[in-house]
Amino acid sequence: MSTKPLPRKQRVENRGYQYSKSKDKNKNISVTLKDIDSAIFYYFDEVIKPSVEDNGENIPVPVLYGSVERWKSILRDGYLRDKKRQIITPVIVFKRNEITMNEMIPQDKLDANNPNLFYPLEKKYSQENRYDNLSTQIGTLPVREYFNVTFPDYVNVSYNFSIWTTYIEQMNKIIERVNYADGAYWGRPEQMRFKSTVASFDDATEVSDVERLVRTNFEVTLNGYLVSEKGNEIKPTTEKFLTPKKVIFSNEVVIDG
Numbered sequence: 001m002s003t004k005p006l007p008r009k010q011r012v013e014n015r016g017y018q019y020s021k022s023k024d025k026n027k028n029i030s031v032t033l034k035d036i037d038s039a040i041f042y043y044f045d046e047v048i049k050p051s052v053e054d055n056g057e058n059i060p061v062p063v064l065y066g067s068v069e070r071w072k073s074i075l076r077d078g079y080l081r082d083k084k085r086q087i088i089t090p091v092i093v094f095k096r097n098e099i100t101m102n103e104m105i106p107q108d109k110l111d112a113n114n115p116n117l118f119y120p121l122e123k124k125y126s127q128e129n130r131y132d133n134l135s136t137q138i139g140t141l142p143v144r145e146y147f148n149v150t151f152p153d154y155v156n157v158s159y160n161f162s163i164w165t166t167y168i169e170q171m172n173k174i175i176e177r178v179n180y181a182d183g184a185y186w187g188r189p190e191q192m193r194f195k196s197t198v199a200s201f202d203d204a205t206e207v208s209d210v211e212r213l214v215r216t217n218f219e220v221t222l223n224g225y226l227v228s229e230k231g232n233e234i235k236p237t238t239e240k241f242l243t244p245k246k247v248i249f250s251n252e253v254v255i256d257g
Helices: 033-048 068-077 133-138 166-178
Strands: 053-055 058-061 063-065 091-101 117-123 147-149 155-164 183-186 192-200 212-226 238-242
Touching: 033 063, 033 091, 033 155, 033 183, 033 192, 053 166, 068 091, 147 183, 155 166, 166 212
Parallel strands: 063 091
Antiparallel strands: 053 058, 091 155, 117 147, 147 238, 155 212, 183 192, 192 212
């Protein structure tokens, strides 16, 4: 049974958004938990650069992510061992602890399954918005290319850190560098950066009959934001649309004197 199409005034779907992105280099914008984790690795490796002095030699301190196996070993033994069962020191291990919504930045998509609030971004130059002499002579206004990016979810991501060294002097140097980075924006300058908050440092030094390990625990919270990579089946996280083209006509009168 055939049905009549809806009148134009009753059509809700906007065909201006129906563009194929198969050849578009601007893919869906996404910010994931992995991006926030990577910001910590970058900031420690490229900015803080923790290191210790041992026998007159400057040794970089490795930063490791606390996987399930590593964290289980830490909880069981209180330290990490390498493949040869030797205690790893110095070393910094961190693990994601908690993710909570940031109530200081309220936002509402109105409908999470069909977002209605976006950040509009204009692309200054594109294939559809190129400049040429013909468009100038005939008065064709180039179309404007826009992208609507859905509002992110602002979150606070907290991490637990543990530092192991052999001597207290080595531990002091690392703590001083980390404490100095409190309040800075961690991450790559040309990409995403997240404001950091470093909590107090807890001394958890362990002394046994065999050896003595200097250990310090602390917590770092990053003010981050998340944008789903695929969005949902109804609407993607990034929509492209073009403004309609216009042709301007003008009258010129030439009077022979």
